[in-house]
Amino acid sequence: MLHEVLLALSGHPSPLFGEGKQPLTDLLSPSEAALLQSIGKLAERHRQLRRHARWIASHHQSIICRAVATSIQQTHLARFQQKILDVESRILTRDASIVGAYDIVPLASVVSEFDEWHRRMSWLWDIACLMQPISKSYSDTPSHGGCSGAALVNALRTAANTGFPDIEETAIALSKVAETAWLRQLTSWLLYGRLPAFGAQDFFIKAGCAADGGSTNFRKEKELLPGFVTAPTASSILFIGKSLHQTKRLSHKPGSLAPSAAHGTSEAELAKVHLQHLSSLSLPLQSAQLSRAVSAVRLSLSQNVLQHLLPMHETLRLLSCLRQYMLLGRGEFSLAVISQVEARLEARQQSMGRLLQQDPAKALQGLSVKDAELQQTIGQVWKTLAREDEAGEDDVLEFACKHVTLSVPKKGDSRPTTSDSVNGSIPQMSPVLFNDLLFPSATSLGLSVDSPLDLFISSRETETYSSINSYLLAIRRAQVRLSDLWRRTAVRRDHPSPSGRAERDATTSQESKLRTKQRSRETRKVWATCSAAIFLISEISTYLEGEVIRESCNHFETWVKTPASTDDPDTSRASLQSDRSAELGSADVAQRDPETLSAGHRSFLAALTYALLLTDVHYTRELRSLLGNLDALIALFNRLLDLQQKLDLEVDDGGTSSLTEEDERRVALELDRARKKVDSDLKSVVNRLRQLDHERIGSARYLDVRPADGGGFEAWKGGGVDRLLMKLEFGRMVEDGFDLV
Incomplete structure (x- = not known):
């Protein structure tokens, strides 16, 4: 037995x-x-x-x-x-x-x-x-x-803490086997920029075709990421492989040399040094140990290859383009965009009126904005700016002409979030959109980023810039349209008869004065509301663009231009050719590596989004309602003023039209309703700003992104919402005991 x-x-x-x-x-x-x-x-x-x-x-x-x-x-x-x-x-x-x-x-x-x-x-x-x-x-x-392999690794690491010695011993032994297999996959990516030949579907780096179909786009999948790999380490791993892949693709182009070969560093030498860092890892892998090894590989790659692939002047040119055109730092750009759009919309309205009489079906089809029309609009904007450029040697403008586009957002696109940034606690952006205020349908300015600039900025960050641009452009457009009301001098002053003839008799003169006085009394509230609105919009625009964006961008650009510290032991240890690099000049050696710049840029953009109040749903909803109702108020006000001028001409000719008088009464009633909506929105926006001033106190005053997560960059921490509220208090207006602002 x-x-x-x-x-x-x-x-x-x-x-x-x-x-x-x-x-x-x-x-x-x-x-x-x-x-x-x-x-x-x-x-x-x-x-x-x-x-x-x-x-x-x-x-x-x-x-x-x-x-x-x-x-x-x-x-x-x-x-x-x-x-x-x-x-x-x-x-x-x-x-x-x-x-x-x-x-x-x-x-x-x-x-x-x-x-x-x-x-x-x-x-x-x-x-x-x-x-x-x-x-x-x-x-x-x-x-x-x-x-997946990542789920298995996590399960084995959890089982090692069950408290049974035999299970712990077996789990640790299997963890070493699993992590060795994962490390071999990682080695292929870190050394040569290639996905694993076997089991690539189980690796957390995935390859896909880019939107233009000309290059390969790599992305991370969190579900396939082992638990011992932190988010910054995973970002560095993705960055290293993408850099090697681009370097190799650049070397295959006819008539070009890879940056490593151009500066005397062969791929084999780099791979040998990087393999030494990976070989020093002990099993089971520790998060801190893996992070140091990946950081050493990244710094070595940057010092020997990437600072020549992506020089500092190209990074600064991209930042200047983002600041001047996406963040509206160049004021004439936003004015040119708004004027071109208004002129094109006015031309469309005139042609639409004729088409409605001839072919209503075709007129309805022309309501949507075509891509060709958007390209013509942005092309005309670049021509306008080029004519104003006297020197004619603006590299940033030339770069913007090639990379900044005006297009209709693709279906399925949503407002980008910052949840995939360095810090997992970064709040998401508000889902309220502002990209449908420039044109009748949703349009937005975008930035097409080519290699090697995508080492510094990602598509998600360009979408964030597009959302910020739509937000700022909507505020600037409302400010311009409100200011245009004051340029209609004829409706704010009592002029003689439009025809120039003498008044027939005293009775007609008296009726004209009474009519003018009544109109002035009826539109006084509208002018007061418009005055309060332009004051609030102007102060918000000044605060966002003149203080938050300007100071944040200056602070970030200063950090980018500041030489990196060479006292870091990883930096000196990762350098393959310290003697050779010293001969290239101190400017290139001191340049920060692109991955550090990219991490700092993510922190900067997240902090900027938070400071621009784009993460608060209530504020963005109230402001979006205000801007929409302002468009309706301005349109009705202009319509009423045109009807009044038309009625004056009819009275001057000796007769009045009942249709014109009826239109005037109807538009005046709708204008009063629109005015009340704008008054309510003005109060709601200011009340929400006051609530934010009470909510954002202490640690919540600024977005908490640790410098270690942002590549050593610490975001600018300047004045909060209280600085904006202090300016608004000077323009406080009271009517019948109620605050307008």
Whole structure:
């Protein structure tokens, strides 16, 4: 019977155990049957685990899971088999520790030899089922229902803290195997910029085609990222591989040299140095240790390759373009955009009136904004700015003409968030959109970033700039349109008859004066509301553009231009050619690496978005309502003024039209309703600003992004909302006991 027990434990079928059922009890006493029951469960588990691990090792889609399954087979199940052989050897050699008097081998002694394997075998079975759920039929095709390598690594690390020494030992051993397989995948990406040849679908870096179809776009997938890899480390890993991929693609272009080859550093030398940093890692991997190694590789790559691939002057030119055109730092650009759009919309309205009479269906089809029309608009803006440029050598303007576009957002696009930035606690941007105020349909300015500038700025950040630009441009447009009302001098002053003829009699003169006085009294509230609105809009624009954006950009550009510290041990250790780099000039050597600049830029953009109040849903909703109602108020006011001038001409000609008088009364009623809506929105915006002043106190006054997460950059911390509110108090207007602002 002992022979059958050992054969069953080795994985062979035995008549003592009926396919996982209770052991045969015909020839066994109850005590022996009870002892064999545990042995039967262990033997059955061994057979299932061996079969399941063999299938995983040959068919699983994850290389990490295959490696762990192979280790279970060749290491842990082999130890169990060796344990069986040791017990058998001790029985055959009549070892006194297991063989009693008269060569009797107690069954309880044999069973006790395998007590430690019950928990371990059960845990190994759970890990195998985690890698691939059990299936009734094992096919030769890979199954997609198993877990990823990252999930397996996280599960093994968690199991190492269960408190059982045997489970801890096994979990640590399997963790080393899994992390070794993952590290081999990582090595291919960090050394050569290539995705793993095997198991790329299980790697957390994914490749995809860019929007233009000309280059490859790489992205991270958090679900495939092991838990010991922090977010900054993952960003650095992605950055290093993208840089190597671009460098290699640049070297394949005819007539061009890779930056590494151009400066005497071969790819093999870089790979050798970087491999030394990765070889110094100990298993199981530690987050801090991996972060230091990746940082050393990144700094070495930057010092020997990237500072020549992306020089400082190109980065500063991109920042100047973003500041002047996306953040409206160049005032004539926003005025040119607004004037061109207004002129084009006015031309469309005139043509629309004729089309409505001729072909209404075609007129309705022309309501949507075409891409060609948007390209003509932005092209005319660039021509206007070029004519104003006397020197004609504006590199930033030339760069903007090539990369800044005006287009309709694609379907499915939403307001970008900052949740994927350096710090996971960065709040999301408000979903309220401002890109439908310039044109009747949604349009936005975008920035197309080509290689190698995408090492510094990502598509998500360009979308954030587009949202900020729409927000600032909507405020500037409302300010310009309100100011245009004061340019209509004829409606603010009492002029003689438009025809120039003398008044017929005193009665007509008296009626004209009464009509003018009544109109002045009726429009006084509208002018007061417009005055309060332009004051509020102007102060908000001045605060956002003149203080927040200007000071934040100056602070960030100063940090970018500041030479990096060379006292960091990682910096000196990562440099491959310190002597050779010293000969290139101190300006290039002191340049910060692009990944550090990119991390600092993400922190800057997140802090800027927070300071611009774009993360507050209530404020953006109230401001969006105000801007929309202001458009309606201005349109109705202009309509009323035109009707009044038309009515004056009719009176001067000796007759009046009842239709014109009816239109005047109707538009005046609608204008009064629009005025009340604007008054309510003005109060709502100011009240929300006051609430924000009370909410953003202490640590909430500024966005908390640690300098370590932002590449050493600490965002500008200037005046808060209270500075804006102090300016608004000087323009406080009271009418009938109620605040207008």
